[in-house]
Amino acid sequence: MLTNQRFINVLIPIISVILGLLAGAIIMLSFGYNPIEGYGALYEGAFGNSYFTGETIVKVAPLILSGIAVAFAFRTGLFNIGVEGQVFVGWLASVWVGISFEAPMIIHLPLAILSAGVAGALWGFVPGFLKAKFGVHEVIVSIMMNYIALHTCNALIRNVLTDRLDSTEPVADSASLSSQLFYEWTGSRLHWGAVVALALAFVMWFILEKTTKGYELRSVGFNQNASNYAGMNVNRNIVYSFLISGSFAGIAGAMQGLGTYGNMFVQSSFTNIGFDGIAVALLGGNTALGSVFGAFLFGTLKNGAGSMPLVANIPKELVDIIVALIIFFVASGYIIRWALTRVKREGK
Amino acid sequence: MNIIDILLAIIPVTIFYAAPLILTALGGVFSERAGVVNIGLEGLMVMGAFTAIVTNLMMADTLGGFTPYASLLLAAIISGLFAIIHAVASVSFRADQVVSGVAINFLALGVSLFLVQELYRAGQTGQVSRPIYSNDIPLLSDIPIIGEMFFTHHVTSYIAVILAFVVWFVIFKTPFGLRLRSVGEHPMAADTNGINVYRTRYIGVILSGVLAGLGGGVFALTITGNFSGATISGQGFMALAAMIFGKWHPLGAMGAAFFFGFAQSLSDVAAGIPFLESIPPVFLLIAPYVLTILALAGFIGRAEAPKAIGTPYIKGSR
Numbered sequence: 101m102l103t104n105q106r107f108i109n110v111l112i113p114i115i116s117v118i119l120g121l122l123a124g125a126i127i128m129l130s131f132g133y134n135p136i137e138g139y140g141a142l143y144e145g146a147f148g149n150s151y152f153t154g155e156t157i158v159k160v161a162p163l164i165l166s167g168i169a170v171a172f173a174f175r176t177g178l179f180n181i182g183v184e185g186q187v188f189v190g191w192l193a194s195v196w197v198g199i200s201f202e203a204p205m206i207i208h209l210p211l212a213i214l215s216a217g218v219a220g221a222l223w224g225f226v227p228g229f230l231k232a233k234f235g236v237h238e239v240i241v242s243i244m245m246n247y248i249a250l251h252t253c254n255a256l257i258r259n260v261l262t263d264r265l266d267s268t269e270p271v272a273d274s275a276s277l278s279s280q281l282f283y284e285w286t287g288s289r290l291h292w293g294a295v296v297a298l299a300l301a302f303v304m305w306f307i308l309e310k311t312t313k314g315y316e317l318r319s320v321g322f323n324q325n326a327s328n329y330a331g332m333n334v335n336r337n338i339v340y341s342f343l344i345s346g347s348f349a350g351i352a353g354a355m356q357g358l359g360t361y362g363n364m365f366v367q368s369s370f371t372n373i374g375f376d377g378i379a380v381a382l383l384g385g386n387t388a389l390g391s392v393f394g395a396f397l398f399g400t401l402k403n404g405a406g407s408m409p410l411v412a413n414i415p416k417e418l419v420d421i422i423v424a425l426i427i428f429f430v431a432s433g434y435i436i437r438w439a440l441t442r443v444k445r446e447g448k
Numbered sequence: 449m450n451i452i453d454i455l456l457a458i459i460p461v462t463i464f465y466a467a468p469l470i471l472t473a474l475g476g477v478f479s480e481r482a483g484v485v486n487i488g489l490e491g492l493m494v495m496g497a498f499t500a501i502v503t504n505l506m507m508a509d510t511l512g513g514f515t516p517y518a519s520l521l522l523a524a525i526i527s528g529l530f531a532i533i534h535a536v537a538s539v540s541f542r543a544d545q546v547v548s549g550v551a552i553n554f555l556a557l558g559v560s561l562f563l564v565q566e567l568y569r570a571g572q573t574g575q576v577s578r579p580i581y582s583n584d585i586p587l588l589s590d591i592p593i594i595g596e597m598f599f600t601h602h603v604t605s606y607i608a609v610i611l612a613f614v615v616w617f618v619i620f621k622t623p624f625g626l627r628l629r630s631v632g633e634h635p636m637a638a639d640t641n642g643i644n645v646y647r648t649r650y651i652g653v654i655l656s657g658v659l660a661g662l663g664g665g666v667f668a669l670t671i672t673g674n675f676s677g678a679t680i681s682g683q684g685f686m687a688l689a690a691m692i693f694g695k696w697h698p699l700g701a702m703g704a705a706f707f708f709g710f711a712q713s714l715s716d717v718a719a720g721i722p723f724l725e726s727i728p729p730v731f732l733l734i735a736p737y738v739l740t741i742l743a744l745a746g747f748i749g750r751a752e753a754p755k756a757i758g759t760p761y762i763k764g765s766r
Contacts, residue, residue: 131566179546181487226741236744237753239487239546240692243685244737255730369681378550415565420558427551428533431543 112436113383113390116429117397124422128414137412142419145407146400152407154288158360160399162187164297165352166377167384167391168304169220169345174386175308176341177321182227182242183349184374185249186220190350192253193219194357195364196261198271208274213296213354220350221343223249228342232335238342246370254366267365277359291359298392300348305388307344317341349374376402379427398423452593457717458710459597463605466709468493468667470608472687473694473701474615475659480696481619482652483632483756487549488534489660490684491556495530496523496664498560501675502567504576515578520604520665527661528654530556535653539646542760553684561677572676580604580669604666611659612702619698628652632754635761645761663687689740696754708736 125135146156166183173180180186194216202208227241261268270276282290308314319327320337328334352373357364376398383397384390405419429436472489479486486492500523508515534552537543564573580602588599619625630638631648639645664680672679690708694700715732 127562181546181550230741230745234745236741236746239485240688240744241741243487244689244741247682247685247737248734251730251733255728255733259728369678375550375554378547379554382547409565415562417558417562417565420554421562422558424551424555424558427547427554428537428543431547431551432537432541434542435540 108437108440109385111440112433113385113394113430115436116383116426116433119429120422120426123425124418127418127421133412133414138408138414138418141408141411141414142401142404144404144411146404148407150286151288152403154282154286154290156400156403157294158289158291159403160395161291161293161297161359162352162355162373163376163380163395163399164294164301164392165348165355166373167380167395168301168388169348169352169381170374170377171381171384171386171388171391172304172308172348173341173345174381175321176317176337177324178228178231178338178341178345179239180224180227180242180342180345180349181239181378182224182245182346182374183352183377184370184372185242185246186223186346186349187353187356187371187373188246188249188253189223190216190220190353191357191364192256192353193350194275194354195268195271198275198358199261199269199363202272202274205274208272209277209358212271212275212358213351216350216354216357217347218350220353221347224342224346224349225339228339228346231342232338246374250367250370253364257364257366261364268363270362271358275358276362277355278362289360291355293355293359296351297355297395300351301388301392304348308388313340349377352377376423379423382427382430454721456593456596457721458713460601461713461716462706462709463598463601464670464709465712466705467602467605467608467670468663468683469687469690469705469708470612470663470702471666472660472663472684473690473705474612474698475656475663476688476691477615477619477656477696477698477701478628478652478659479656480691480757481632481754482628482649483635483754483759483761484535484538484649484653485545485549485758486534486653486656487546487688488531488552488556488684489549489656489688490680490682491549491553492527492531492657492660493664493667493684493687494553494556494560494680495527495657496661497668497672497679498556498564498664498675499523499526499661500665500668501573501576501673501679502563504578504669505573508577513578516580516669519669520662523665524658524662527664528658530661531653531657532650534657535650538760539649539653542762545758545760557677560675564675573674575673576669579673580666602666602670604670608666609702612698615698629754631761632756635756639761639763645763649761660684660687686736689736692753693736693740693743695752707739711735 128135128138145152147153169183170180194212197212197215223245226245227238230236230241231238257268258264277291277293279291316332317337320334324334380391380394380398383394401419405416408414408416472493476486476489500519503519503522504515507518511518534548537548538545582600582602585599589595627643627648631645635645667683668675668679686708690704691701693704711732715729
């Protein structure tokens with residue numbers, strides 16, 4: 101029975117992805133496009149040559165981190181929709197450390213990444229603390245924190261980091277994740293961030309599954325009253341969860357600041373890394389490994405979409421529709437589960 | 449600049465920015481009072497803005513002066529229909545309401561930009577030929593000072609204010625409103641009393657789509673005049689904040705929306721006002737969000753959400 105349940109849990113995301121891609125194909129057909137051509141273009145745009153593959157991995161790296169950030173909070177029963185803002189402050193902090201001074205790489209790079217994590221954790225602390233202390237719902241506070249981050253970062257870039265410019269200078273080489281070697285191989289912006297992201301996914305798995313704290317956090321996620329009765333400090337665990345989740349998100353920002361772009365610039369709207377992280381976590385069943393797969397899928401879709409208008413003349417926004425539909429299908433897992441058990445029963 | 453001039457500069461801009469927020473926040477009140485979280489207000493506004501602009505562009509020649517109103521009507525209908533997706537997922541399929549709302553935001557942006565590409569082969573539409581203009585109300589606008597402050601606005605601004613009172617009446621003075629609130633507070637008790645919980649929640653969510661669509665349409669036709677991916681950038685979330693800051697009460701939401709509009713207008717007109725010039729604009733930009741957090745934390749009167757919000761109702765479960 102247990103393995104059966106687990107099997108269904110793995111099946112739901114897979115079915116959702118298939119349904120999402122099918123829906124995308126139906127949309128392409130109804131607008132007079134050839135779905136095989138469309139998905140072919142998408143695949144070529146994601147893995148067609150070493151440049152595209154490199155750029156796909158560049159997209160995947162921050163998604164892994166924003167995915168595990170959302171997933172980590174989910175496991176503690178918390179919804180961190182503030183990953184978006186935490187990415188922003190992390191990005192800013194890493195660039196700030198990266199441009200302010202030069203130091204040996206072995207100190208500078210870890211320091212820049214760490215400061216991104218700390219900044220993200222601070223941003224995550226606010227909703228966590230308010231939830232623990234006043235019982236305020238974390239979703240609304242997180243959303244507000246997103247906008248505060250957006251406007252504050254823009255103001256800091258304009259007035260503090262530069263003299264009324266729209267982008268900062270590039271980070272020092274000693275704080276950069278970018279790699280000459282990768283560039284020569286692929287010609288893309290591929291950087292070491294993917295390795296950092298995978299390592300942190302492992303850290304997330306380790307904290308949750310192998311430490312006492314992780315056991316407590318998961319326990320709080322399952323049942324706050326029981327955890328409280330067992331002597332765990334529920335409120336403190338809520339704050340811890342947001343701190344850790346926020347630091348993952350902040351480091352996702354460092355991927356952008358130290359790797360992909362090498363600087364930070366004024367932005368008119370969100371990067372969507374955080375919102376995509378929700379999709380990634382959901383698809384990955386809120387596990388570390390699942391989030392890695394989820395990030396890989398969404399990174400592939402997003403990067404591959406870039407080639408669809410050029411090759412098959414299909415608007416790349418189609419992929420946004422597919423992603424949204426996949427989220428709907430996974431979120432509506434109840435109905436898929438119901439359908440599956442029904443099919444099984446009739447099969448007997 | 450004396451105080452009257454300052455008010456004359458600020459108040460019209462405040463009302464101008466507040467109108468779409470009021471409409472959308474009222475939509476949020478309907479959905480959340482019925483117990484369904486609606487993070488998707490942003491997406492519903494996108495749908496409304498998109499529909500209004502495209503209708504306006506297509507129908508301007510045939511409909512003439514009636515075009516903006518037809519555009520708004522269609523925006524409300526299309527967004528109402530679009531909201532059904534959120535209702536199906538979060539009421540019938542028991543999806544996480546926040547997740548479903550996030551998906552609505554993605555989907556609205558995806559669908560609208562896809563269709564803009566299909567229709568115009570561009571990332572944004574052209575400017576509409578018949579936006580909504582501000583009008584002077586005869587007689588009333590002739591009153592010195594007050595006339596210029598309050599009676600020279602877009603007709604949609606007055607509609608927004610009137611609708612706030614209508615929604616207040618519907619939610620607190622009609623049997624339907626009582627049912628809506630009971631479903632949001634204690635769905636099992638409501639069910640026991642013979643109220644159809646699912647149907648009531650569907651109606652709440654659909655009404656939120658109608659009003660948010662109207663809000664998006666008003667925003668597009670009064671402020672931007674065209675549609676692109678950046679047309680609606682956070683107004684839906686600001687309306688959500690207004691609804692919470694207004695404590696899930698239609699008139700409170702209207703007050704909060706005016707306040708947020710005020711904060712926004714300050715950052716617009718601050719340059720000419722001696723006292724405000726010294727404040728960095730970023731503080732005015734983040735003011736609505738900071739205030740909402742403070743309100744939620746109980747520093748500015750406690751905001752209490754409907755009790756059953758966020759939980760799908762499963763018949764027969766306790």
